[in-house]
Amino acid sequence: MVDFFQSLTLIEMTAYALQALLIMIAFAIVIHKNNGTIVILIASFSLVTASLYVINNAPDVAIAEVAIGSAIIPLIYVISISRQREFIVLDKAMDDFIIHDNTFTGVGYILLKRFSDFYHLELNITNDPMYYKDTVSRDQVLTEQTNVDLIITKDPQKEDGYVLKGKASNILMSKLEEMVKDYDNIRLIKFKDRDLGE
Amino acid sequence: MSRKILLVAMFAVLFGVFATSMIELETLFNTYGKTYFLEHGYAETGASNLVTAILLDYRLFDSLFEAGILLIAVSGVIWISKHDVEEKNAKFMIDKYKTPDLFITFARLVYPLMLAFGFYVIINGHISPGGGFQGGAIVATAILILYYIDANKETNIGLIVTVEKILYLLIVLMASISIITQGAFFTNFFNPSADADLKAIYLVLLNVLIGFKVALGLWTIFTAFLKEGR
Amino acid sequence: MNPILTFIVILIGFYGLATSNNIIKSVFSVTIIESGVILLFLNLGNLEGGAIPILNDQVSYIVDPLPQALMITTIVIGSTVTALALMLCIKIFHHYGTVEWKEVLGRKDVKS
Numbered sequence: 001m002v003d004f005f006q007s008l009t010l011i012e013m014t015a016y017a018l019q020a021l022l023i024m025i026a027f028a029i030v031i032h033k034n035n036g037t038i039v040i041l042i043a044s045f046s047l048v049t050a051s052l053y054v055i056n057n058a059p060d061v062a063i064a065e066v067a068i069g070s071a072i073i074p075l076i077y078v079i080s081i082s083r084q085r086e087f088i089v090l091d092k093a094m095d096d097f098i099i100h101d102n103t104f105t106g107v108g109y110i111l112l113k114r115f116s117d118f119y120h121l122e123l124n125i126t127n128d129p130m131y132y133k134d135t136v137s138r139d140q141v142l143t144e145q146t147n148v149d150l151i152i153t154k155d156p157q158k159e160d161g162y163v164l165k166g167k168a169s170n171i172l173m174s175k176l177e178e179m180v181k182d183y184d185n186i187r188l189i190k191f192k193d194r195d196l197g198e
Numbered sequence: 199m200s201r202k203i204l205l206v207a208m209f210a211v212l213f214g215v216f217a218t219s220m221i222e223l224e225t226l227f228n229t230y231g232k233t234y235f236l237e238h239g240y241a242e243t244g245a246s247n248l249v250t251a252i253l254l255d256y257r258l259f260d261s262l263f264e265a266g267i268l269l270i271a272v273s274g275v276i277w278i279s280k281h282d283v284e285e286k287n288a289k290f291m292i293d294k295y296k297t298p299d300l301f302i303t304f305a306r307l308v309y310p311l312m313l314a315f316g317f318y319v320i321i322n323g324h325i326s327p328g329g330g331f332q333g334g335a336i337v338a339t340a341i342l343i344l345y346y347i348d349a350n351k352e353t354n355i356g357l358i359v360t361v362e363k364i365l366y367l368l369i370v371l372m373a374s375i376s377i378i379t380q381g382a383f384f385t386n387f388f389n390p391s392a393d394a395d396l397k398a399i400y401l402v403l404l405n406v407l408i409g410f411k412v413a414l415g416l417w418t419i420f421t422a423f424l425k426e427g428r
Numbered sequence: 429m430n431p432i433l434t435f436i437v438i439l440i441g442f443y444g445l446a447t448s449n450n451i452i453k454s455v456f457s458v459t460i461i462e463s464g465v466i467l468l469f470l471n472l473g474n475l476e477g478g479a480i481p482i483l484n485d486q487v488s489y490i491v492d493p494l495p496q497a498l499m500i501t502t503i504v505i506g507s508t509v510t511a512l513a514l515m516l517c518i519k520i521f522h523h524y525g526t527v528e529w530k531e532v533l534g535r536k537d538v539k540s
Contacts (some may be wrong), residue, residue: 030444059327067335170525252497271508
């Protein structure tokens with residue numbers, strides 16, 4: 001065993017050390033639970049592989065790995081991880097349901113904040129006038145085709161009432177339905193939409 | 199738990215098979231390929247970087263279809279993120295993201311340097327490490343810095359994809375010119391006995407086209423990700 | 429010796445693919461497998477050693493350039509295929525409200 005290590009050159013010893021480091025980082029990526037930490041690990045993983053490519057006499061491949069693995073791959077991972085943690089709400093009512101006295105203390109905001117904290121989601125509310133121009137019949141198209149998870153409109157049947165519209169396929173909606181039962185003037189409509197596979 | 203033990207046992211068997219196959223590799227291994235490339239590579243293609251010689255001359259048919267797969271994957275990303283509802287960047291009420299001023303200053307400093315390095319890697323692909331694929335990735339990373347400087351930058355994705363398709367057609371045409379001059383598809387359009395400097399014209403042209411195509415493809419991909427849901 | 433150590437990385441990637449609950453975790457595992465395969469090819473080209481495959485007057489013995497030429501395109505294409513998979517992940521989250529394999533596949537309206 002000692003003879004084996006003494007026969008190695010410096011480059012070969014570095015190669016074996018980097019291979020061991022690569023196995024450790026790969027194992028850490030597989031067993032780690034937090035996706036945000038894994039992005040940092042995957043960036044260091046691609047740096048170690050790039051050094052191994054240089055040791056294996058392949059500088060062309062190493063340039064490609066550094067250029068892509070250090071910037072573009074971590075960026076798209078970070079974006080997709082942050083997008084899978086957010087809950088997008090479109091506010092078409094445009095009154096004090098969300099913003100009350102210029103602060104986020106409206107009835108609807110407290111309800112949605114309680115709901116998103118329960119699932120550790122990040123709440124994102126928009127009231128862009130561009131969406132507001134659409135008619136009521138377009139609501140189902142909006143939830144199907146864009147990433148909007150929930151749409152808030154005024155209730156046409158009841159004075160001072162609100163309607164929340166979401167997708168029936170979304171499993172978060174059943175929890176929201178339970179929470180809405182406590183309020184008299186809010187009701188939830190779930191659109192039965194087509195499946196992704198059809 | 200028993201499933202995981204079964205999985206690890208299966209992997210141990212696979213590892214054993216692979217390790218025993220590596221012992222016999224010495225008898226299967228031969229060096230005919232690399233001695234051929236060493237002796238004839240420079241004389242036949244005019245590229246001292248043998249990797250570029252294989253990518254752009256000996257195995258150009260492979261490279262063309264791999265560039266095609268890149269185009270198909272980009273089209274898939276665009277198709278999944280596309281919808282009929284007209285959408286601009288929606289303004290969210292609680293948007294905390296703001297780039298620090300120091301970062302913006304350094305990004306403005308680094309951006310032209312990275313762009314110049316990308317073009318250097320593309321143009322010198324036939325005599326030094328690099329080439330169209332690597333240089334295109336560096337140029338795309340340089341363009342990515344522009345988004346840090348101005349987050350609300352408007353980009354027309356449809357125009358970029360159209361330009362990328364035209365570039366792909368140009369690459370195929372450039373590779374097919376040799377049917378007229380040499381009587382064979384997908385090789386250098388100069389005679390193999392021509393001077394090496396003359397043959398470098400073909401290599402540089404094809405490298406520049408592939409570099410721009412890869413840069414536009416990666417640009418499209420991260421633009422689609424940055425706009426997603428915004 | 430080096431190819432055997434690289435094969436362990438590939439097996440770790442397969443283990444992650446088989447045991448992960450999260451869809452994004454599966455994409456991470458695919459990235460690991462891809463890097464392992466690239467490294468395996470380069471190890472096999474470098475089995476007898478040699479100089480970098482860029483010719484000048486002194487070079488007389490080089491490593492095999494063919495695996496390197498194949499692997500450059502693999503890296504560029506692998507990044508775009510990862511992007512395609514992650515874009516599908518975002519769509520699945522906004523449709524089903526979750527990215528756990530069990531919850532997505534366990535729904536009644538999914539035919540599998």
